[in-house]
Amino acid sequence: MARRSDHTREELKELALTEAAKTARRRGWRAVTARGVARAIGYTPGTLYNVFKNLDDLLLQMNGRTLDALYAHVTQAPVSDAPAEALRQLGTRYAAFVAKHPRLWAAVMEFEPKRGSELPAWYRARAVRLVGLGERAIAGYFADGQEEERQRSAYVLWSALYGITARNQSTRFTPDDDTAHLLDNFITTYIAGLERLRRAGRGRTKPKGRAKGA
Amino acid sequence: MARRSDHTREELKELALTEAAKTARRRGWRAVTARGVARAIGYTPGTLYNVFKNLDDLLLQMNGRTLDALYAHVTQAPVSDAPAEALRQLGTRYAAFVAKHPRLWAAVMEFEPKRGSELPAWYRARAVRLVGLGERAIAGYFADGQEEERQRSAYVLWSALYGITARNQSTRFTPDDDTAHLLDNFITTYIAGLERLRRAGRGRTKPKGRAKGA
DNA sequence: GCAATTAATTGAACACCGTTCATATAAAAT
DNA sequence: ATTTTATATGAACGGTGTTCAATTAATTGC
Numbered sequence: 001m002a003r004r005s006d007h008t009r010e011e012l013k014e015l016a017l018t019e020a021a022k023t024a025r026r027r028g029w030r031a032v033t034a035r036g037v038a039r040a041i042g043y044t045p046g047t048l049y050n051v052f053k054n055l056d057d058l059l060l061q062m063n064g065r066t067l068d069a070l071y072a073h074v075t076q077a078p079v080s081d082a083p084a085e086a087l088r089q090l091g092t093r094y095a096a097f098v099a100k101h102p103r104l105w106a107a108v109m110e111f112e113p114k115r116g117s118e119l120p121a122w123y124r125a126r127a128v129r130l131v132g133l134g135e136r137a138i139a140g141y142f143a144d145g146q147e148e149e150r151q152r153s154a155y156v157l158w159s160a161l162y163g164i165t166a167r168n169q170s171t172r173f174t175p176d177d178d179t180a181h182l183l184d185n186f187i188t189t190y191i192a193g194l195e196r197l198r199r200a201g202r203g204r205t206k207p208k209g210r211a212k213g214a
Numbered sequence: 215m216a217r218r219s220d221h222t223r224e225e226l227k228e229l230a231l232t233e234a235a236k237t238a239r240r241r242g243w244r245a246v247t248a249r250g251v252a253r254a255i256g257y258t259p260g261t262l263y264n265v266f267k268n269l270d271d272l273l274l275q276m277n278g279r280t281l282d283a284l285y286a287h288v289t290q291a292p293v294s295d296a297p298a299e300a301l302r303q304l305g306t307r308y309a310a311f312v313a314k315h316p317r318l319w320a321a322v323m324e325f326e327p328k329r330g331s332e333l334p335a336w337y338r339a340r341a342v343r344l345v346g347l348g349e350r351a352i353a354g355y356f357a358d359g360q361e362e363e364r365q366r367s368a369y370v371l372w373s374a375l376y377g378i379t380a381r382n383q384s385t386r387f388t389p390d391d392d393t394a395h396l397l398d399n400f401i402t403t404y405i406a407g408l409e410r411l412r413r414a415g416r417g418r419t420k421p422k423g424r425a426k427g428a
Numbered sequence: 429g430c431a432a433t434t435a436a437t438t439g440a441a442c443a444c445c446g447t448t449c450a451t452a453t454a455a456a457a458t
Numbered sequence: 459a460t461t462t463t464a465t466a467t468g469a470a471c472g473g474t475g476t477t478c479a480a481t482t483a484a485t486t487g488c
Contacts, residue, residue, distance in 0.1 A: 004466065005455070030328060034446060045446080047466055055446065110324065114244060149399075156378060156400045163377015164370060185363075186370045193407030218437065219484070248475060258438055259476080269475065 012051050013061075015041045020062045021104065029059060029107035056113035060123055063108045066101070067126040073097045074133060083140035084191045090137050091161065091187040095180050098165045109166050131158050141194045153194070160186055220256075226265050227275075229255045234276045235318065243273060243321035270327035274337055277322045280315070281340040285347070287311045293351060298405045300351035305375065305401040309394050312379045323380045345372050355408045367408070374400055 007015065019040045020032045034055050038045045052058040074093045080086045098105045113119070135154035142150040164182050221229065233254045234246045248269050252259045266272040288307045294300045312319045327333070349368035356364040378396050 004453095005464095028328075033444090035444085044467055046448080046468075049447070050465065110326075112324075152396060152399050153403070156374075156396050156403070159377040159380070159396065160370075160374035160400065161377070163373040163375070163380060166373070166377060166380065182366060182370050182373070185366050186374065189367070189370070189404060189407035189411060191407070192410040193403035193405070196406040196410040197403065218482095219435095223436095247473090249473090260439075260478085261437055263476070264436070 009051060012041075012043075012047070016048060016051065016058060017062055017065065020058060021065070024062065024107050025101070025103055028103050029062075029111055032059060032062075034058075059107065059111050060113055060120070063111060064123055064126055066104045066108050067123075067130065069101070070094070070097050070105075071126070071130060071133070074130075079133075079137060081140070083138055083194070086137035086140075087134075087157075087191055088187055090134060091183050094161055095165075095183045099179070105165065109162065131155060134158050138194060141198050157190065160190070223265060226255075226257075226261070230262060230265060230272060231276055231279065234272060235279070238276065238321050239315070239317055242317050243276075243325055246273060246276075248272075273321070273325050274327055274334070277325060278337055278340055280318045280322050281337075281344065283315070284308070284311050284319075285340070285344060288344075288347060293347075295354070297352055297354035297408070300354075301348075301371075301405055302401055304348060304351050305397050308375055309379075309397045313393070319379070323376065345369060348372050352408060355412050371404065374404070 016037055019037050023032050023036065023040075032055075034045045034048055037058070038048050048055075048058065052061070074090065074097070076093075077089075079089055131151075131154050134157045135150060138150065138153055138157065142153075161183065164186060165179060230251055233251050237246050237250065237254075246269075248259045248262055251272070252262050262269075262272065266275070288304065288311070290307075291303075293303055345365075345368050348371045349364060352364065352367055352371065356367075375397065378400060379393060
């Protein structure tokens, strides 16, 4: 009943997170329970609370790993310098990842910790890193001095990808459920929009008022 | 102990859904519990199960009402015939609704019933009705025979709005948390994209291959 | 008006859940 | 060998959704 030291703290964390991901893959993140994970790795629930702050913490760390995996997947091959091509690659690779790990990705999208509305810095850093990827992809469309607008566009880009996969996964109100087509539709239109705004008025977002641009 | 008939079945449903919405507004949909709702309306949990299939059913019906409210809000004023203006109105009104009822809208976005992955027809109909609104707004950009592409674009439009508000509400990784700006950025770029594709190649979505067009 | 039927409401019970914590014990330090 | 420290335990607390036999009020048939 005490101090087994079969595993170090790190090993335990590894065991628990692996088990949690296994369950989430098979039965969705809602099926991940403290008791279930503990039983599966041969410990009792109380032990998990030595390693994780609570179950939300465990799930958030699981999602952190998924974000890492997505980042690794997207950056596996170099991203083109041509913005249109880079955007298209980003969309395609994102779509491929989501298709490959639908439930793990659903966990990232659907779960949010209830205790304390602020997400921890290490988690936000992982999200920001992905947004940065988008920001770099569209960088060619923006001049110096338009960093704010560029960042906003990257957020929008990311949120839209997010929304398209979320809707198509959970409440799927598309007839054919063809996520790839929807993503392609979005990317194409978004690229066209950026190009048009580039040529016309240097990335203005509001209908009135023209940016000075460097 | 039995048969009070203080309220009809319909009244009971009304009471429960109103109470659920009240709780969701104040403390989020996760705080809506069978016991809590029952206590608040002066009944016991068991009674709720005569009126609703289960708690998921109750929450889904609550969300159905929110979808109705959004539809009513968006269609309160007539929508412009000019696609760009219509789209901008749609985005603005959507943003206003979400800003006014953040937690009720979060319920629509975040909640999904676990039992049975398929959403009931009456719920999907409400979602489809909203998508139809977007489809009508962008109709001017599409020629006859492009109904499929038009519908896809409407789905994309809706999903993107969805994603932008979802991200900005729950995990908010934007610095300034300015949902209205992000929605405006998206709408502007999307309009520009649609207009460009209209002029260039009749709404093709794929990089290669040109549609015949009517 | 009374008895039989029907329908609604209950409350206890079941099987879970996350979380806490005094206790016991194994390992480490003295 | 003894003290100290760290860790795993399991029981317990207060919650959850959900089911269902029993109870009782309203309704119906006579």
